Amino acid sequence: MVSDDSLRRRQAVKGKVDHSQRQAAQLCQLQTLLTEVLSSNPFYAAKLRAAGVESADDVATLQQYTDLPFTTKQELSVDQAENPPYGTNLTYPAQRYVRVHQTSGTTGERLRWLDTEDSWTWFGRGWEAVYGGAGVTGEDRIFLAASFGPFIGFWSAHEGARLLGAMAIPGGGMSSVQRLEALAFNKATVLVCTPTYALHLAEVAAAQGLDLVRDTSVHVTIHAGEPGAGLPATKARIEQAWGARCFDHAGATEVGAWGFECTEQDGLHLNEDQFIFEIIDPQSDQPANEGELIITNLGRTGMPVIRYRTGDRVRWHEAGSCACGRTFRRLEGGVIGRLDDALVxxxxxxxxxxxxxxxxxxxxxxxxxxxxxxxxxxxxxxxxxxxxxxxxxxxxxxxxxxxxxxxxxxxxxxxxxxxxxxxxxxxxxxxxxxxxxxxx
Ligand SMILES: [Zn+2]
Incomplete structure (x- = not known):
């Protein structure tokens, strides 16, 4: 027997509810979040009150939501510098938090980000949607080819694998040759790494006389951290080298795992069950077809971001729902680049x-x-x-x-x-x- 709750979750994971139902759900989640942060999150309580928001009732529609102030990385960085070590964007006392991660930022704007037990599970569920999009199931064995440092990406991918019921194989503390051996020996079926590293592993494999198509069981590769997997030529090179389908994914330490490709591979789906998305012209701050991606995460109450300026340059996919049946909107070509011209x-x-x-x-x-x-x-x-x-x-x-x-x-x-x-x-x-x- 399927319980209502598990049915709802399955629908949510697949992203198949209709647009008005989704918007109603987003507003409800947003109001819950606002109520929590207004009562106990110093950073957002001050920010929202300064904008005239005294209670969640002041944001009664998604239209009113777009009047809320933006949050910038700079602002968060200054707050952490002035209130070390974690800043004031904390909804709960420190003992509620179980995870600490850090952005890879190299400008001195390195952010530390905390998760509670609940928000960490929420982050993992975002990855569950990424895996689900790529057709990965609990039968798969997922190899994570990266060092497990303070960067959140691979920890959250690992957690997502656990929630999915798949076997997770960490590839930290190994050379490329050792990673290839572990991947083949464990009969991994899914590879998670940066696109660049997938190509590097292919080069190392060739030098070792290892035929990735013949000697490994990898049928899906999932990539983040660089735009490569969204670029047709890079995607094709990875697919050819690995004899696997290559999927793009997008996420950020301070936001969550927000975007994924489905097996139709026609744009990057936005996980609108867990986030609210807008695209604005970065100069005028008005809604735009192409511009900066703005995100609010709805399930990370302990340390949320509200109308966060991601700095990612993106473009809406032309209207029409995806052949996969998901009603989540899509970005064309994933993340096109960074507004601030960072070299990746x-x-x-x-x-x-x-x-x-x-x-x-x-x-x-x-x-x-x-x-x-x-x-x-x-x-x-x-x-x-x-x-x-x-x-x-x-x-x-x-x-x-x-x-x-x-x-x-x-x-x-x-x-x-x-x-x-x-x-x-x-x-x-x-x-x-x-x-x-x-x-x-
Ligand atoms: Zn789709």
Missing amino acids: IRGINVYPSLIENVVRGFPQVGEFAVHVRRPGAMDELEIEVEVEDGAEAVVEGLAAELYRGLALRPRVRAVACGSLPRFELKARRVTDHRQLGQNG
Whole structure:
């Protein structure tokens, strides 16, 4: 016998309720969230009251919801800096929280994010929808090819696998060769990693004489952290290398696992059962067909985000429901990019402003230039610096300092003074050869 509750959950997981039912449910969840945060979350209580919201009744429609103030990453970052270690966006006393994670931000805007038992399960359910979209079931064996550090992505994917009833195989603390061995030995059927790393593993496999199609059981790969799996050419390369279907997924530490591809692979579904989404023009803040994605998460009451400016550039998929039967709206081509032009290198956000900040700390360096290339499957970052005297020491010191700041090892090369371009107005020091279609 199927209980009402499990039936409801199944419908919710599949995202098949109609639009008006969904909006009514979103409003109800939103009001519950507002009531909670107004009573005990210092960050949002102050923010909402300043905007004239005294109780959840002041947001009686989704139209009124769009009058609520935005939340920015900068704001959260300042709050955490002023109220260490976790800031004031906490709805409950510290002892209620069971998980701590940290964003991979490299600008000094590194956020720490807490989850309660309930919100952690909620995050895992988001991943359950990601797996469900890709046709992954409890019969599957899911290999998570990443180090299990403070970054939330793989922990939440692991939790989602547990909720799905699938076998989760953590791939932390291993070399690429060891990961391939573990993946084959455990007969993993699903691979979760960044798109870049899926291609790198394929290169390593080829060097080892391992035929991924013949020697492994992987039939689905799921990727996040970079736009790659949403790019047709990268997706095709991964699918060819692994003999598997490659799925894009989108999520964020401070938001949750909010987007996924279904087996129709015609856009990125938005999980509207658990989040409210808008797209706005980032200049005018008005609704737009293409622009910045704004998200409220509805099930992470302990540390929520309300009308959060994700900085992700996205575009609505043309109207019409998906052939998979889900009524969740879709984004065309997933996340197109970041509004702030962060360079994504090996899955890590690298901000040109941070590179500049490090380079400018070396007075011996004149002009500099940044090149990002992908000669093989892995991205490479090269910094060219003009140095007059003591080039070797400067190059060494700068490489070490950049490694400390960026968490990846760039190549630093000294070039002759005066050899790099000069600029009169806005500098264009960054050349992303991957976007130009140049690989060398
Ligand atoms: Zn679909």
